[in-house]
Amino acid sequence: MVTQLLLGLGLLVFIHELGHFLAARAFGIRVEKFYVFFDFNGIKLFSKKIGDTEYGIGWFPLGGYVKISGMIDESQDIADLAEEPQPYEFRTKPAWQRLIVMMGGIIMNILLGIVIFTFYQLHFKETYIKAAEIPQGIYAFELAQSYGLKTGDRVVAVNGDPIERLEDLISQKLIFAPAITVVRDGDTMPVIQFPDTVFEQLKASRTGLIGLENFEFYVDSVVRYSDKEGKRETQAYQMGLQKGDVITSINGAPVKVYGDLKQLLANYDSLPADITVNRGGEIVTMHTDSVENGTLGFIGGPDPKELYKPYAQPYTFGQALSWGTKDGLEAMFYNAKGLWWIATGRVGARDSVQSPIGIARIYGGVWDWGHFWKLTGLISFILAFMNFLPIPALDGGHVMFILVEVIQGKPVSQEFMERAQKVGIILIMGLMIFAFGNDILKTFGI
Numbered sequence: 001m002v003t004q005l006l007l008g009l010g011l012l013v014f015i016h017e018l019g020h021f022l023a024a025r026a027f028g029i030r031v032e033k034f035y036v037f038f039d040f041n042g043i044k045l046f047s048k049k050i051g052d053t054e055y056g057i058g059w060f061p062l063g064g065y066v067k068i069s070g071m072i073d074e075s076q077d078i079a080d081l082a083e084e085p086q087p088y089e090f091r092t093k094p095a096w097q098r099l100i101v102m103m104g105g106i107i108m109n110i111l112l113g114i115v116i117f118t119f120y121q122l123h124f125k126e127t128y129i130k131a132a133e134i135p136q137g138i139y140a141f142e143l144a145q146s147y148g149l150k151t152g153d154r155v156v157a158v159n160g161d162p163i164e165r166l167e168d169l170i171s172q173k174l175i176f177a178p179a180i181t182v183v184r185d186g187d188t189m190p191v192i193q194f195p196d197t198v199f200e201q202l203k204a205s206r207t208g209l210i211g212l213e214n215f216e217f218y219v220d221s222v223v224r225y226s227d228k229e230g231k232r233e234t235q236a237y238q239m240g241l242q243k244g245d246v247i248t249s250i251n252g253a254p255v256k257v258y259g260d261l262k263q264l265l266a267n268y269d270s271l272p273a274d275i276t277v278n279r280g281g282e283i284v285t286m287h288t289d290s291v292e293n294g295t296l297g298f299i300g301g302p303d304p305k306e307l308y309k310p311y312a313q314p315y316t317f318g319q320a321l322s323w324g325t326k327d328g329l330e331a332m333f334y335n336a337k338g339l340w341w342i343a344t345g346r347v348g349a350r351d352s353v354q355s356p357i358g359i360a361r362i363y364g365g366v367w368d369w370g371h372f373w374k375l376t377g378l379i380s381f382i383l384a385f386m387n388f389l390p391i392p393a394l395d396g397g398h399v400m401f402i403l404v405e406v407i408q409g410k411p412v413s414q415e416f417m418e419r420a421q422k423v424g425i426i427l428i429m430g431l432m433i434f435a436f437g438n439d440i441l442k443t444f445g446i
Helices: 002-026 095-125 142-147 166-170 198-204 235-239 258-267 304-311 317-343 356-363 369-388 395-408 414-443
Strands: 031-038 044-050 053-058 060-068 127-129 154-158 179-184 218-222 246-250 273-279 282-288 298-301 312-314
Touching: 002 031, 002 060, 002 095, 002 356, 002 369, 053 060, 095 127, 095 317, 095 369, 095 395, 127 166, 142 198, 218 235, 218 246, 235 282, 246 258, 304 312, 317 369, 356 369, 356 414, 369 395, 395 414
Parallel strands: 031 053
Antiparallel strands: 031 060, 044 053, 127 312, 154 179, 218 298, 246 273, 273 282
8 A cells, every 4th residue: 555655646746846847947947956755854865966956855755846946835935035036036937937837737747647547548448348339238226216217228428428438337427416318228218317416315325326237147156254364254155155046036026137136235234135046947045134235245247347348349549548538637527526515515524535544545455557557547637636726835826826916917925925825834734634634533433
């Protein structure tokens, strides 16, 4: 977890600060320091001065910075600003150049996210499933059925945008009150509009909205233990479920496809259940005293990857680039919407704000390069969005003051900028303390 976190954040910080650095140097602005991670109290893991710039790695791995001459920044080192402005300083450059310098990091993070998402599609995914060609359609769980969807529907558009990839059917698009267009029995149905409360209903649901589990299945293998220590046997093992069994009903309710099983097990979570299976033509009934976490403890077949393989198409570079860009920009949009929900109290901050501790958990304790790059690309887009927020001490705060300068025809006063930076630093530090405290409390189950 720690190694993936440091590698991921280190790369993102380096690229972000490189954006500021390159833009500044392009306009002849002197950069005094370029640091990946912070060197609080002058403590450095590495440093080397080349020309006018000191390059280094700090000890505190939660960001980085470039110190640009003649600029009021989070360092609050303003002694040099009392001297006569120099032509190599940030403050002597025209507003449009300063604006590009401040946007440089944001732009680089967006470009990096696009590169990573494109590379991820081509190298790790390689192919995509054409959603319109899947004959069995989607599985509509109870919540989706309450909105008018049915199992077997083929979703062809969300909010008017055609759905081309199967994975887009289970993406974030479905939790932001979308309008769904489906084809049912060959006919295009009237648009199904999800309510604005769909997010809250989803949080209470154990299954979600729609899935890809509309296929007949069998027991491929039984998992013996439900914990890593090998102390708790699964219900499937205790009941005597065997490889090749076909589950036909749960408490008398028929199970025809894999989605039926997931829906019924969710309904009977922590309750007893009678499981009926077809074992080579013989009907066998088994009992479990409690369905834990909506699962029994077996791996079903066939493998969905093999099931959908006939409908797979290889990504072209153009498709990977187009979808990588679209996926990343949509992630920024949904992140903005989620932040608004937090600000308005619709979503609890404790459930949504992550510190590096939480991010490390998402990276996970197993090194999976595909997962690593996908998450790093996503964080790159989120980092770009967060830095664009108009908060003093962030890039967006500097952009805001430059735009105010352009509108009013004169710079914002140095005294006001200094005070604003201090307020911004306090806000950011407060958010960091909250995020770290929240993740620490979660570690102890609080």
